[in-house]
Amino acid sequence: MSSKAPDQNFLFENFSKIVGKDDVSVDETELFAYSLDASNHQGEPWAIVRPENRDELVQILKFCNEQRIPVNPRGAGTSFAGQALALKGGVMLDMRKMNRIKEINIGDRTVVVEPGIVYSKLNEELAKYGYSFPPEPGSAMSCTIGGMVSNNAGGIRAIKYGVTRDFVMGLEAVLPNGDVIRTGSRSIKTSSGYDLTRLFVGSEGTLGVITEITLKILPKPKHVQVLIAVFKTAVDAGKAASQIINSGITPSAMEFVDQFTAAAMNPGLSKPLPLGEANLMIETDGTEEDIVKAEMEKAAKVCQESGALEIKVSQDPEERLQMWRARDSVTTRLMQLRGEGMVPYAIVDTGVPISRVPEALRELKDVAKKAGAPLIVMFGHIGDGNIHLALSIDPTKELEKGDKIARSIMETVINKYRGTITAEHGVGLSKAPFMPLEHGVALNYMSKIKKVFDPNGIMNPGIMGLDEIPQSTFTHMPKKIGGS
């Protein structure tokens, strides 16, 4: 793989021949814009290319493979871990022009899309038929389906409906040598050969470029209720959450929000939420109103018995929408607070077994504190064990401390809880240092699988610990806010 940029005219001319001049850019300002995503990392591409179809992609990949030019596929750039950046330079493939819905098949409950379609746009179209693609990440309004598939995105509905992986029936992808493979089947069940579909799900653009996605879709639930319960401590809220799961009901969402997260949410709302020290936001949904209501009453009762200080149930769709939009924007808001004294440089995205959530909520905060974190913000999809922590550190002088904090948390999650270093954000660069910790010798086999598809290592290099293990989670930091 080339780490030195070829002449820009050479790139511009060759890519222009494939996609036309209007869909290639080597403009400095634009290259800078694409050098950032929603993470704390930076990596500038040598050129930006916007393919419109599979045939163009075949030509682009063959050219880049011959020339050993890194290829970095990108959807909306909402990734928190640096997987949408050109960390080793190369071409940035902006996939957003490939955004067609190719087929909506209600009889089969499937939809076939190109990767560049935005999640909310797809669901808008599906809603016309009374259907939806349930996984709903925080970036629902802007993220692309291709990005969701490449990161196995989760979100607030995973507790009941599962994650992106559970909905992908098949894929079409272009490989570096120009081969076009089709994976999966239109049959809902298949036991035919290795599961290449799920190998590509979560592969973060390191194997090839996805050009078509077949997804399962589900009827939209007819009835929805939400509840906010305020608790004295995170452990109380965690216990209530575990208790709700054990009681046999499956909420369609169950979010934990601490006082700092609440503070980041409320300023955007016309009617502030009644949030306190530790809060649960719970949603139930379904086709039968009685059941949705009964489930919500049961959830409320469990919260009451677990010592909730205040409980508010709402059936108002407008209020509900506002509440989830505020929750969706939490990470973005926290990142924006960088300049205001609170510097949440690491958004940690750990997952632990459900039964150990209350214990982990306390311990992870303690571990972070002990390692020197001055302020820790906690929130997460508590119903599926996904705990987010935002750590405030000053990266211009505290990189070592930051790494120590992150490593302490990850070691606890893996060694004590047998959890995961990333439940839904993906590995990217931020979590790459911890891949050996979670996967041990299995990581070698992941690297070898990458070589099967991408022998020259041109596909999104520098992430997931497949080609190198970064020592620090704070590498490739944006220059203007410090770091290497």
Add this chain to the structure above:
Amino acid sequence: MSSKAPDQNFLFENFSKIVGKDDVSVDETELFAYSLDASNHQGEPWAIVRPENRDELVQILKFCNEQRIPVNPRGAGTSFAGQALALKGGVMLDMRKMNRIKEINIGDRTVVVEPGIVYSKLNEELAKYGYSFPPEPGSAMSCTIGGMVSNNAGGIRAIKYGVTRDFVMGLEAVLPNGDVIRTGSRSIKTSSGYDLTRLFVGSEGTLGVITEITLKILPKPKHVQVLIAVFKTAVDAGKAASQIINSGITPSAMEFVDQFTAAAMNPGLSKPLPLGEANLMIETDGTEEDIVKAEMEKAAKVCQESGALEIKVSQDPEERLQMWRARDSVTTRLMQLRGEGMVPYAIVDTGVPISRVPEALRELKDVAKKAGAPLIVMFGHIGDGNIHLALSIDPTKELEKGDKIARSIMETVINKYRGTITAEHGVGLSKAPFMPLEHGVALNYMSKIKKVFDPNGIMNPGIMGLDEIPQSTFTHMPKKIGGS
């Protein structure tokens, strides 16, 4: 890979050193017994070894890898496609001594087992806690969890609860070089690295030997109802099935059974089922009795409106059990009919998109007839598009015709319906000729992935079209019933 057997004493002595003399056999009668599974193929091992733990397996695999001896892992040998046979000789690994339940964790809704535990035994233990592992293949009473994972087994509950793949959270496996890898996480959500768990699910023992499985489990439904509806034609039954799915209810089972299948089922029952030309067996389940009953009433109404000649609803657990046991035994019974004039040599296991089931039921039968099949038996998990056909041919003189029939069916399923050559039985040897048809160039990448884990090709060679594509689906036939 060696295709010539080493001296038997050499094998016996070396394996005895690892597992002890009692767990090695080179006895001729036993080798013959292990040369068969539930398929129409035969492959005799050179030795049988019964490992008791992971450490023994590490030594066995290292020895076989050095000596280039094929390694064939086997559970209960209930496979229909020849994947539990020693097609290239080598050692047969009988995994049934590794059958411990290592952990039942109700709080996390997970169970950790060794691969040799039998499905029904596991569910018996889980039932003590009010839980179950829902996928229920026809071989539920004897098949092992390791076999289910290796074939991504489906079964009658897949329509509502999903297939084995949907329940596997993590695995431990020993690779040919002795490496022990751990895949997945105890966190219910993870986006960390390539999904090696689901790569191993359905890999039919061609990558390594699974030594530990972590499964999701679910609370057992409290209420169950069943219904049998008799229709005039298969297309009527298929339409009713599609209609039921579209009506918004999700039965926990929906089976199609034709008149021949019914004839194979009824002799085993004390109280014969009211089965006719074309029948649907439908089950609803859940935690709330009212809903289970309401769903069943809705299903019955749809059957009525779709022209059912007779409908019988039952709430009697004994009747229900007998009915499903009879359904479970259908394939075995059909195979036993070999000697009685009806010779169902090929159990076809295709899957098509749900909306096209009625059309496919008619067309697949027509295609088979046109290709020369004298008698076609049809049954299947119609709610998820899984159609089984049993073809009666005389393999001593009709191999070419048999291949022609099988290929006509597979080409229709893939080219017209974009379905799958195997929805739940696995590829093995029987479906290996059709792997290029379904997967095209993607099959090359499956072969290359196999080489990553098994560079010497010792793991269960000769199946899945990974090392060679057999021309005929009737290769390696048992000598006593003809074939090559």
